[in-house]
Amino acid sequence: MVDSFVFRYMKEEDIDQILEVEHASFATPWSRDAFYNEIYNNKFAVYIVLEEDEKIIGYVGAWVVIDEAHVTNLAILPSYRGKKLGEALLRKMMTVAKDMGARSMTLEVRVTNNVAQSLYRKLGFQNGGIRKNYYTDNQEDALVMWVNI
Numbered sequence: 001m002v003d004s005f006v007f008r009y010m011k012e013e014d015i016d017q018i019l020e021v022e023h024a025s026f027a028t029p030w031s032r033d034a035f036y037n038e039i040y041n042n043k044f045a046v047y048i049v050l051e052e053d054e055k056i057i058g059y060v061g062a063w064v065v066i067d068e069a070h071v072t073n074l075a076i077l078p079s080y081r082g083k084k085l086g087e088a089l090l091r092k093m094m095t096v097a098k099d100m101g102a103r104s105m106t107l108e109v110r111v112t113n114n115v116a117q118s119l120y121r122k123l124g125f126q127n128g129g130i131r132k133n134y135y136t137d138n139q140e141d142a143l144v145m146w147v148n149i
Contacts, residue, residue, distance in 0.1 A: 005085065007092050010047035010059060012039055017056035018049070025075035027137040038072075045072075046096060050089050060089040062097055062105070069097035069149070071107035074116075087119055094123070098149045105149050108134060108142035120145050 010018065015035045022029035038045040044063040049056045058076035062069045071093065076086050097105055108131060109116045125145040134142035 004052060005057070005088070006051050007048055007089075008051070010035075010039065010049050010061075012036065014049055014056055014059075018059055021056060021059060021075045021077055022073075024078055028135070030073070046093075046100070048089065048092055048096065050076075050085060058085055058089055060093045062093055064097050064100045064102050067101055067103040069093070069100075069102040069105040071105060074107075086116075087123070090119070090123060094147075094149050102149060104146060106144060106146045108144055110135060111141045111143050117143065117145070120147075123147065 015032055018035055019029070019032060035047075038047060038061065042063065044065050045061060046064055047059060047061040050058040057080045058074075060074045061072040063072060071090075074086060074090060074093075076089070094105060105125075106128065107120065107125070109120065111130070125147040128144040128146040131142040131144060133139040
């Protein structure tokens with residue numbers, strides 16, 4: 001149940017746990033330095049973690065530039081998937097981005113990731129185009145999706 005979880009902004013002390021989620025979720029996970037730079041050097045970045053009993057089980061990141069939010073990452077630990085937590089995280093980010101002045105949100109998703117695409121469509125995202133050979137691990141195309149928030 002989502003009610004037993006806590007949403008909060010990511011801090012530097014969270015990076016070790018974020019990396020656990022990253023490595024469990026992505027073929028080409030971001031590095032410690034990448035997250036450090038997002039926290040301290042990217043004035044457009046906003047990251048939200050989802051925790052249960054002070055353990056980070058998921059997170060979402062976005063860059064909010066003027067009136068547009070670009071989702072950079074969304075990940076949930078495998079043992080917590082299928083419980084609508086990714087949906088809850090993305091809904092939270094949509095609210096935060098809107099509060100920061102964003103009027104639209106975009107993201108890229110693997111063309112073969114039907115589970116994620118289904119979630120995004122449920123939240124109103126629509127297809128916007130294809131980025132050819134977007135993913136560096138296997139040159140898979142990315143579907144670009146957009147939603148007004």
